[in-house]
Amino acid sequence: MTKGARQYGGLPADQRRSERRDQLLNAAFEVMAVDGAGGLTIRNVAKEAGLSTRFVYESFTDLDDLVGAAFELAFRQLSNTVGDAAATAPQDRRAKVTAVLEAMVDFFLDAPAKGKLLSTKGYGHPAVAERRLARSEDVSRAFGGILRQLVPDREADDPAIDLTARFLVGAFGDTITAWIEQSLPYPRDKFIHDNVELFLGTITALARL
Incomplete structure (x- = not known):
């Protein structure tokens, strides 16, 4: 000591x-x-x-500092959970996308307060507004990395990959927010299935960009 x-x-x-x-x-x-x-x-x-x-x-320092720290903790936990799922899933496109979405959905189900804090519209505290914007950039970059593994025929710096990553992350962020707030009456497995299909359809469309 x-x-x-x-x-x-x-x-x-x-x-x-x-x-x-x-x-x-x-x-x-x-x-x-x-x-x-x-x-x-x-x-x-x-x-x-x-x-x-x-x-x-x-x-x-104050309540804003506390809320900001809570947001960062929840984001790290979600990132670790999703990152582990992506790293251990097979390289098969469907398996990889399913593992990532399952990890995210189950995190939101297991910790709804954390999910609401992280979601785009679920929690509007000003202390997290800038953090949410910055972390959405982090998520888009991370998913861009996953996309590059799933479309290895594209150049790594292809801007269409970043466009697709942002499109999917933004759309899914709004979608899962609506779902956890019960605006979308979907059971878990159906919600995951339908979103996987939307992700796969979008990734397939990437070939035409």
Whole structure:
């Protein structure tokens, strides 16, 4: 242990702060899941975490900082989940697209508050507006990488691949938002099947661009 570092309950202070930060982020998701965006306040998050509000301000500047951190955490978790699915799926076009969409859909089902926070229209907090725009660029680039594997006959820098990736990511973002908000009355398996067909049809159309 570094000289001068203090321990509480057998844990270094830095580790306790890190654990409290994680505890508060998880509490924020719980509050959103139960009370929606309107219920997300410093006081409610602290209460859900079983902590004093002073610990919120120890980890976050304000509510915007907390919400922004929650968004980034949810995005990393979704990215890791989808990335693992894409990496382990067979190179077959249908299998790869199905694995990616299944991973995304199941993430949204298992963690609806995180899904709403990440979705284009499901959560309009200003603290995540710029982050959502930046991360949508990240998602488009990532899916562009998957497309390049699925259409190896195209040049890697073909702008039509980026166009198709943006088209699919943008369309699916709006579609899954509507679905988790129950504007589209689809059961899970049918939702995945129909979206896979739309993705495959669009990828096939890429050959004509």
